[in-house]
Amino acid sequence: MKPTVFIDRKVPNEVEAYIAEHCNIEKWEQSTHIPRAMLHEKLANASGLLTAGMKIDADLLERAPKLKIVSSISVGYNHFDLAAMKERGVIGTNTPHVLNDTVADLALALMLGTARRVAELDRYVKDGQWKSGDGLKLFGVDVHHAKLGIIGMGRIGEAVARRAKFGFDMDVAYFNRSRKPEAEEKLGVRFSQLNDLLAASDFVVMLAPLTAETTKLIGHNEFKMMKPSSIFINISRGQTVDELALIEALQSGTIAAAGLDVYEKEPIDADHPFLQMANVLTLPHIGSATTQTRFDMAMLAAQNLVSGLSGQTPTCMVDELK
Ligand code: NAP
Helix, strand or coil: CCCEEEECCCCCHHHHHHHHHHCEEEECCCCCCCCHHHHHHHHCCCCEEEECCCCECHHHHHCCCCCCEEEECCCCCCCECHHHHHHHCCEEECCCCCCHHHHHHHHHHHHHHHHCCHHHHHHHHHCCCCCCCCCHHHCCCCCCCCEEEEECCCHHHHHHHHHHHHHHCCEEEEECCCCCHHHHHHHCCEECCHHHHHHHCCEEEECCCCCCCCCCCECHHHHHHCCCCCEEEECCCHHHECHHHHHHHHHHCCCCEEEECCCCCCCCCCCCHHHHCCCEEECCCCCCCCHHHHHHHHHHHHHHHHHHHCCCCCCCECHHHC
16 A cells, blocks of 8 residues: 655645655645644654655654654755654655755855845836946945855855856855865865854855754854955855844944845744845845756655655665664
């Protein structure tokens, strides 16, 4: 008999058809979150769960006694309570690699967008304020040949470094939990301690995963180390940064600007200070959101799900659950 899986979002038809070859599917396809009571009902009989950001904790696992695998359509898996999953022998998988270039492209878009004030000046033109030449007040700063500091030199960090080094002739340094000699050689980047990287960089890009160690890794002290002209980009997870400290750093001129794809609370509230700040470029967590990449992620997540349920070890099992 085919195992039952619950899919908590709309996935491409081709992906659903692939899963249906191997599993009975229960699904929730509305844009709102499934009501908790209904979720519990669906999970009572499910051996597999395909999701993206659903919090997987002891309470949820308690209500899903048959659950063998949670396959997430994301590379970040900070929504997994790894200890609770391990205790119950529930496998967790993610979708690395297939999104590297797409997320790296967005990191560059945030760098270029903040440096050249793209969104702000788009509004300036559309509001009918462009009445004369391009005076001083419209000037930005250069991305090419500037100093870039990457925090978290993993798969996406390397893709950002490659673009920065070979596309924009940037001087690239990185801080990482472990050194990456291969990346240093291949990409011509150098390792730097975090404080040195913060002090020297024109652009700081946060790309470390959210863990206990990286929670609020960047706060008041770190912003103070940065140059007043520096631009901070966060494309990892909002909680890696102390958001109040970031707001204060931007308001006080401790740093010049920020480009953000992620926030402490998502979606952000309508009265969030970022929304009033011309020097902050705000995107709605769309790092991997292209049609092709989201398809590839969903298909990879489906393959992980099916292989986990058929007793094989999925290729993208998260390290801590191996
Ligand atoms: P990855 O390959 O695992 O890279 C993460 C890097 O961070 C690794 O090199 C790791 O070092 C390093 N790291 C871990 N803990 C650290 C710490 N405490 N201090 C310094 N460095 C640390 O992951 P990835 O695929 O590049 O993805 C990175 C993150 O991007 C994801 O976890 C996710 O949160 C985020 N992301 C966001 C979006 C979006 O839509 N905005 C999309 C995709 C991914 P070691 O190699 O030494 O462990």
